Amino acid sequence: MPTGGLKPANIMSYLKIPEVPGAGGTWLASTAEMNDGQWGAIEEKIKAAVQMLS
16 A cells, blocks of 8 residues: 555545555644644545545
């Protein structure tokens, strides 16, 4: 499962590959956001990622 170097601009290229079941990356939840408890910001990024896949 790819995680390095992925971002919203290129993730769909990876997900079109049949052998790639999923992908992720720090753009969804950075260390700083997690350490600072910025759960709302993380939630919004995840919602946007899900929307992108719909």
